[in-house]
Every structure is written in structure tokens, then in C-alpha cells.
Amino acid sequence: MIDLRLLREDPELLRASQRKRGEPVERVDELVAADEARRSAVSSFEALRAEQKQLGRLVPKAAGEEKAALLAKTKELAEKVKRAEAAVGEAEAALRAAQLALPNLVEEGAPAGGEDDYVVLREVGEKPSIAAPKDHLELGEALRAIDMERGAKVSGARFYYLTGQGALLQLALLQYGLSVAVEAGFTPMIPPVLVKPETMEGTGFLGAHASEIYHLPADDLYLVGTSEVPLAGYHKDEILNLTGPQRYAGWSSCFRREAGSYGKDTRGIIRVHQFDKVEMFSFCPPEQAHEEHLRLLAIEEELLGKLELAYRVIDVAAGDLGSSAARKYDCEAWIPSQGKYREVTSTSNCTTFQARRLNVRYRDAEGRPQTTATLNGTLATTRMIVALLEQHQQPDGTVKIPKALQAFLGGRDVLEPA
């Protein structure tokens, strides 16, 4: 949700943001109108209510005819108050709807345009030159690390088993990721992966992404698509004592329906319904959010570097940010079998947009409650296995394990076909 004070002060800023996203500018003016309508409804209600309270206080003191007259008057007033109150309720609902319809203000500097208008900030590491690279599934099957067939037998398409050294590799990757986070001052968290509708809604995932999410109707709970959801909800309706960023690293399974992606990435574990991820999440004072965002990106890059992967960083264009993010950087690892870079991490600065919905605040230097900023970023995830296997494959069918992971694999430095 956008800050209504900002909306009143500088609607043009928001219109410009909408243009940059390629979204309708009218949403801004609709919100301005809804805001004004609400305030006028509130004023009328409050005036009537004040009068009612004042008269009501006279009732017990009055007697006889005077009292009867007073009661008649207050009764009439009570009717009006009730109507005015209902009008406020409607105006508030309309305002909320208009507020939910407007995405976050895009950060200055983010590229304008849609999905293909990203800007490549840098390419890091040397792409391995592999003659006729095998893809991760071929490698994974030879290593007996990935079993898609049985995943499909048991659960359906886009499900898989990680087996043997594949399972160990994922655990090593996630543990290493978590250890990097802990070293950087993040509190490790293992959150619930089923959340209530209000939590899912608060994080902004029930809007355009609603069809991406698994819902359990019998209990009215949602399976999270990322631990960003339970981490963001962790401090819902709280006022935090923040001086700097409060950082959490959540380790969880993630569930995605992948509706509308039929036919895309059907081979292997690039796009699956269930995977595991260590996610960074920060609550911080808004003026520190930009710096924190760069910090999250730096941590992601540090990890990719330690995994000895070639990758590039892109500055995602405004139209591809999603509603909550003001700025987003993706790291994309080189996938030799595809000859392409593919997203492995993504970090977003949601400024105060998400926290306002969830009502997460902190006290500023004057002791006044203010909305926090929230940021998130991927640290380690199942998808990285794809890049690890493919980039580190050897002509003999083995796969080298990067030094950083060896300690988490009992010192092993290579995966070998079983």
C-alpha cells in the first residue's frame, strides 16, 4: 500500500511511476478520489457523533417533558449517526480497494519498460567452455542425484526426488547459505510453510499471483511460495525497536503451482512445484533501505562467487517488478546446456509498501511509530544445483564440488556417477 500522505503531496510522482511500469495512470487519480471521499465521510460522521455524545450526557440530568424532548431528538440523531457510520465503512472499503490496485512507487534509477527491458549491470566469473555440455538432468541421473520419473509417479509433473549425493548436495548448499547469512548477522529461522489468508494477502501474493499459490480449502490455509511470506508476517501488527536493519534468514520448502507455465522448463528441476530455499529478509528504517538492498545483493554475489559460478546481475525493469517491489536485482547463473543465463537469486526492496499492509512499524528518533521498510533476497535454493552440476561438470562425467561446499559434504571434492 502506498503512503496516502505521499499521494496527497505528490500525486505526479506516482503517475510517473505508473508510466514507467506501463500501468494505468488513472489508478492514481482513483486513489486520490477515494482518499478524499473517505475523509469527507469521516468528517461528517465525527461531527454527528460528537453531537450525539454531547446530548447523551444531558439525558440523565433531565426530567419530565424536557427529558422526553431530549430523547426524541437523540433518537433521531442516533439514526443519522448509524447511516453516517455505514457510509464511512463503505468509503474505507473503497479506499482499501483503490490502494491495493496501485503498485509500489518505483525507485529512481530502475529501468523503465517490461520483462525484456532489464539492464545488465555486470557479468562475473568465466563461463566454462565445455564441448557438448550435458544438461543438469542427464548429469543428475548419472550421479543418481535426481529422480524425476519417480517424482512424477508419486506426485505428478514437476515433482522430483533428490537422492543420495543429490540430497546431500542440496543440504550442503542450504547449510552453507545459512552459515553465510548467520555470519552476516541474520537470525536463522525455520518458519511455518502454511499461512492464513491474511498473511498471504498482507505480503501481496493474493493479487496477481493468486493462481500461483496452493490453497488448502479444508483449513483455509495457503502453502507459501517463499519463506518471505512467514518472515514478513512475523512482525505483523508490531512496533519494533529498530536502530538498524533487523535481519532474518528463513529456511523452508517453497510451493508453487506454476499455473500458466505449461511447456516451459519441463525438463529437470529448473521449474518445479516444490523446492527448498534459504531466504534473507530485513526490516529496516526506510532511509536505510537502499543501502540494505545493495548489501543483500552483495551477499548473494558473495555466495555465487564462493560456489565458483559464472553469473550476471540484472536490474529488473519497472514493468517486471511485481506490485510490492520498488527495485529488484536478479542474479542469473550461466547454464551451459542452454547457452543462457537463468535466474537463481532475486532481491527486492519493497520500501514501506509491504510493511504498511502488514502494519509493521518501529519508533523513530522522536519515538513516533513509523512504517518500516522490508527487503528480501534469495540466498541458496534448489535451482542452484542446476548451475552447480552444469558448470562444474567434467568430461569424465564427474562433477567438481566448489571448495566452500566441501566442508558441508564431509570433505568430498567431487560427485561421481554411482
Place this chain on the structure above:
RNA sequence: GGAGGCUUCGCCUAGUUCGGUCUAUGGCGCCGCACUGCUAAUGCGGUUGGGGUCCAAAGCCCCUCCCGGGUUCGAAUCCCGGAGCCUCCGCCA
């Protein structure tokens, strides 16, 4: 699944019998001031949050006693529905 109890301004708590300055009591904590060589102790004052009005501040006003309805001129208080927590029973591990 069944029965009962609880939910008040950061925490604890009074108030709910019998509806009306409850415009919510007290303690703890916190902040400020005074006293003191410093600390402690003590005294005095302040301290829920949201919103409206306003250029702004002050002030004033409205909402907020778990949530949503209802009764009433008037609800923390009465009625109905719901949520959360706790205890016991049952069931499953």
C-alpha cells in the same frame, strides 16, 4: 470432536454485580524535572495506538477495553456470533 475458563492503554492489574463525567484504576517499566558530590532512594509530572480538522504547531474532535453484529438516547459493562490462549475428557501419534 466434547466440556469449562480466560482476553482491559508495553507487561501485570482494578472495573463488568445493578449500562451514564470509565473522558479507564493501581503497580512495574520507560521518559523528563527536582533533590543529592555520583549512584541508589525519594518526590513531582508524563507515557496505548489510529484517524479527522490544520500550511504547520498547539488545541479541539472521533475511534480504540480480542474481533464482528445486536439491544439502547447512551455499551469495557447486557445479548448473539466468531477468533486466540489455557485446562480437562476423547481420539491419534
